[in-house]
Amino acid sequence: MTSTRPGVAPDRLSHRAVAGGRAWPLGATFDGAGVNFAVFSAHATKVEVCLFTHDGRREIARLALPERDGDIWHGHVEGLTPGTRYGxxxxxxxDPETGHRFNPNKLLIDPYARQIVGPLKWSxxxxxxxxxxxxxxxxxDSRDSAFAMPKCVVAxxxxxxxxxxxxxxxxxQTVIYEAHVRGQTMAHPGVDPGLRGTFLGMSSEPMIEHLTRLGVTAVELLPVQCFFNDRFLEARGLRNYWGYxxxxxxxxxxxxxxxxxxxxxQAxxxxFHAAGIEVLLDVVYNHSGEGDELGPTLCFRGIDNGSYYRLTGAGRHYLNYTGTGNTLNLDHPMVLRxxxxxxxxxxxxxxxDGFRFDLASALARGPSGFEPESAFLDALRQDPVLSRVKLIAEPxxxxxxxxxxxxxxxxxxxxxxxxxDDVRRYWRGDTYGAAHLARRLLGSAELFDHGGRPAVSSVNFVTCHDGFTLADLVSYAHKHNEANGEDNRDGHDANHSENFGVEGPSDDPGVKALRDLRRRNLLATLFLSQGTPMILAGDEAGNSQGGNNNAYAQxxxxxxxxxxxxEEEFADFVARLAALRREYPVLSQRxxxxxxxxxxxxxxxLEWRRADGAAPTDADWQSPDWKAFGLLIRESAETAVCRGDRDVFAFFNAGDEVALRLPDGAWRCRLDTRAPATAPGPSVSGQAVMAAQSIRVYVRDEDARLAARKAAAGTTE
Structure with missing residues (x-):
């Protein structure tokens, strides 16, 4: 059916002059004399700006935008200033069956609002x-929704x-730390209680000191763009925590x-910049919070549903590539804009300094599916501003x-x-673990080594916000998401985790020692792999979510x-891993x-090594039970200029104790996950004993090599 019903009340125009204004920039812009409003809608018949009292409770003016340039409606209101509340x-x-869902009874958020205040009150x-x-x-529905809506602010x-x-x-040089602004600071004893859970708390001195100590170079923040709580969560007494x-x-x-x-x-x-730390944002442009056809009318749906969303058939229903009920239509030039x-x-x-794009495949879809040369990806790559910042896809x-x-x-x-998954499986002792791990140690070249892409293209992680924390990964064999109110049906089932005989916390010293060793092995593997490492906030502190691997509402x-x-000792271990990676550039090559x-x-x-020093055979790589191997890393042969960076020999042993034959020359042990606090050892050569379930990293003994060179040259200088 089609309707052009009027709003809930007669127009309440103020005496303010509404001039034509201009069509750019979109949104509400203060120019010193007033505020220019510009709104895109290709199918609207009229667009009104509603002004509210400062507390947002009472509508005091409803002003029709008088001009339209193409599909942009605009007008200038003299005398308005920053701080003005509007919708x-x-x-x-x-006419939902043809994709149109205009309803002027519903107050809408300006898509370009720079500030939004007030809660969404579900009704x-x-x-x-x-x-x-x-x-x-x-x-x-003809009811006015203004009382339940947040308000935009001229910022x-x-x-x-x-x-x-x-x-x-x-x-x-990049080490990414994935963090949640609120979760990172709410329980931190060093953060001012009045700043916990806030941007200022996130960047407080205790936080910056901690991140600097770890060797973090970039914080990747879970969504910080304005979001709201889902209705079904509030009915359960929960809130949208992650922000998607x-x-x-x-x-x-x-x-x-x-x-x-x-x-x-901004502060x-x-x-963060003053401390040398970049800020990356996890952004969600693949969908909005309006859900499917039974969702609320809050913004895009009421402004121009047929333009903003990917619709099916005649247009009543939504394409749902995101699992949230809708998908934004970046094929439309104004949505892309x-x-x-x-x-x-x-x-x-x-x-x-950059962005991580949630469900990025949805952003690059065209008529025939995913398109590596989609309008969105091409626009980003040619943009003089955005092409210079870090761009990370959830692919x-x-x-x-x-x-x-x-x-x-x-x-x-x-x-x-x-x-x-491959790192988790290897250390759990799964079959064929060595062959899979070897690919990951080299930056997953079989996936990324094409089109001139660098070896840092792979963002490597063992844990992230979506899944077990590191402590839970070694303490739980199964997820425990009952608190989410979905009968433990939500979250991943394939976690490749291990509890070492006890599900959950344990005071058994033997169990705790095995869990601690596994955590060290997992993170050491991360920092010894080519690519860009990312660690999850709190893993360095032994943080647990009680086995919940989908804490989106917690x-x-x-x-x-x-x-x-x-755990200060574990945090020190993480810091040493980051320092080792900085000191030996062959661990992070382009x-x-x-x-x-x-x-x-x-x-x-690169040279692969068996424990006996020989090169692995095809039979070794194809063996389901081969668990101990090493690699000798030098600077890539593809590097334009050889800088002679020092060699690194790393040995990974997910099996029993083995006798290890070191490569020729003198070596010093710089890392042993069995003895994490041990200082670099003396110069060794020949044979060593490699403990079970451990990693060792050896570096060339530069003093011994220099002495050998001098001896060969016949000098003692």
Whole structure:
């Protein structure tokens, strides 16, 4: 059915002059004399800006935008200033069967709002249709939703950046720390209680000191763009914790502000930059929080449903490549423009250093599925601002052909879940573990070594927010998500975890020792692998979520990092891993290693070794039970200029104790996961004993090598 019903009340126009204004920039822009409003809608018949009192409770004016340039409606309101609360009402056909769901009774968020205040109060009035009607979403609801909606704010985004400069860390030097603004700080004893859970708390001195100590060079923050709590979660007494239900792509999340000001986010970024730490944002442009056809009308659905979303058939239903009920339509030029404008805003105005794109395959879909040269990916790659920042893809969605690991073009990095799974399987003792681990140690070249992509393209991780923490990975054989209210049906089942005979916490010294060793082996493997390492916040402190591997709704001590039992010795171990990676650049190279020689007389850039010193045979690699092997790493033969970086020999043993034959020459042991606090050992050569379930890293003894060179030259100088 089609309807052009009027709003809930007569127009309440103020006496303010509404001039034509201009069609750019989109959103609400203060120009010193007033505010210019510009809104895209291709199918609307009228667009109104509604002004509210400062507390957002009362609508005081409803102003129709008088001009339309193409599909952009605009107008200038003289005398308005930053701080003005506003929302939108958009008129047009209500005909869900053809994709149109206009309903001017519903107050809408401006997609370009720089600040959003107030909570979303769940009510049936938020729905464009009558809940419970036999016609379902084909019915029409005439109730005003303004009382239940957050309000947009005309924001002043000016900020004194001083001498702030982006750290621009080389990817070879990058260590990513995935963190949640609220979860990182809520239980930290060193953070001011008034700043816990906020941007300012996240960048407080105790946090920066901790991250600097670990050797972190970039924090990757779970979504900080404005989001809301799902209705079904509030009914269970839970909240959206992770933040993957974005409502405003330009507005910082209000719950992370202590003073309700945009500058708090900017101050956080400036503090991190002063410490040499980059800020990366986990962004969710693949869907919105409006859900499917039975979801609320909060923003895009009411502004121009047919343009903003991917629709099926005639248009009533939504393509759902994201598992959330809808997928944004980046094939539409104005939706693509919104995403690009948002990304540039966070770089140019908020000074962030890069992005991790949630369900990035959905962003690159075209008529025939995933397209490596999609409009979105091409737009990013040519953009003079965005092409210079770090771009990380989560290379999958839930749609057909959505798993695209290794298929994103340069300069994208990609989350590598095969690294996660293969490292876990190897240390658990699964069959064929050595052959799979070998690929991951080399940066997953079989996936990424194409199109000139560097070896740092693989973002390697053992744990992330979605799954077990490191402590739980070695303490639980099964997930325990009962607190989520879904009868433990949610979350991954294939965790490749191990509990060492006890499900959950244990006071048994033997069990604890085995778990601690496994944690060290897992993280050591991460830092010894080619690629870009990412660690999960709290893993260095032994944080547990009680076996919950899907804490998306646990905005409580389950989801927060527990610092009360912080393990200083383990944090020191993580810091030593990062320092070892910095000291020996061959552990983080831009070019892949293939066992090639730079020139005929040079040794190969990579040598695989069995414990007896011989090169592995095909039978070794194909053996399901081969568990001990090493690799001798030199600088890649593909590197343009050889710098003579020092060799590193790493040996991985997921089996029993073995006698180890070292490569020729003198070596010093720099890392032993069985003795993590041991200082570098004396110079050794020949044979060594390799403990069970452990890793050792040897480096060339430079003093011994220099002495040998002098002796060969006939000098003692």
């Amino acid at each position: 939108l009402r958009v008129h047009g056909p209500y 049936d009035a938020l729905m464009g249709y009558r809940v419970g009607a036999s016609a379902a979403d084909l019915s029409f 002043d985004t000016s900020f004194d950046w001083g001498d702030d400069r982006p750290p621009r860390r080389d990817l070879r 239900q974005t409502l405003g792509f330009f507005a910082p999340e209000p719950r992370y502000m202590s003073q309700g000001a945009v500058w708090e986010f 956080m970024v400036r503090r 919104m995403v690009m404008d948002s990304l540039r805003y966070w770089v140019e105005v908020m000074h962030v 999958w969605d839930i749609g057909p052909g959505g798993y695209r690991l290794g298929r994103f073009p340069h300069p994208f990095l990609e989350w590598n879940d095969r690294f996660r 905005d409580n001590p389950t989801g927060w990092v527990d610092w009360s039992g912080a 070019r892949f290693l293939h066992g090639r020689r730079r020139t005929e007389g040079d040794p190969p850039d």
